[in-house]
Amino acid sequence: MPELPEVEVLVRHLEPLLKNKVIQTVIVRREKVVQPTPPPNLTQTLLGSKFLRVQRRGKYLVFTLRQPVARRDYQLLGHLGMTGRMYLAPVSQEPPKHVPVEMHLGKLKFVFEDTRYFGRLTLDLSPLDELGPEPFEALFTGEYLRQALKGCRQAIKVKLLDQSLVAGVGNIYASEALFDAGISPRKAGGRLTVNETRRLAKSIQKVLLKAIKFGSTVPLNLEGSKKRNGLFYYGTAEGASEYYQERLRVYDKAGQACPKCKTPIRRFVQANRSTYHCPRCQR
DNA sequence: CACCATGTTCCTTG
């Protein structure tokens, strides 16, 4: 489940559910997911703490908690990796196969499920220091991109995955944004014209915002116990299939007609990841 | 068995 829009939708979903809940039990089943915080350290810190708020920064979830006794506020950092999910469930519910961390909050429990264990739930906030601007903050403009890409010889698609350039864009929305802007994913970052960086900044915002709106509109299945169907990758609840159609325009659509010019969409590999584009619309 | 998968980090090479 994880690029900026998915995390944003999840954060909005979790915020009211977690707010003011007190942690009564912490279960760490996979040390790796919590590191570099030692599990006993994490458990000791969290026990008795109350959730104050849930926010997003890039693809990270930032939980603010309060220890009532010490009267200390602190933050917990979450990341979903490739397959992470976070949701509330009845304490009595049977835990699924891969749940690295679980916290009991009265009759409900906060579940961090992650089949591949690439995600994180830790007290180490240092990854936040490496992040570039949020796509929706005022600083993020075509001019910013132009400056930041100066002298860059790496392909723009690959650069968009660099979280220090912009925070939150991942493999799906990188292809989508470049398609929307009509820019070749192969073009070196430093060779984009002023016009192109302006279009790209706008397209990134447009594509992410559209996805957030989609995720806030459609009934989602955030527990994700069902399989994904490739159209909305964290899965929708029943009866949402009509919304599916136009969500993504090029990602995972190799061989299908480009929505603008009908040329078949192509897939190729950059930096070990799939890129999708229209060879005619994106020069 | 082969290849693919929403992400990040580490190791090598130049």
Add this chain to the structure above:
DNA sequence: CCAAGGAACATGGT
């Protein structure tokens, strides 16, 4: 030190 490329991490789906 920097940039770039590739593999590793771990599990599951097709």
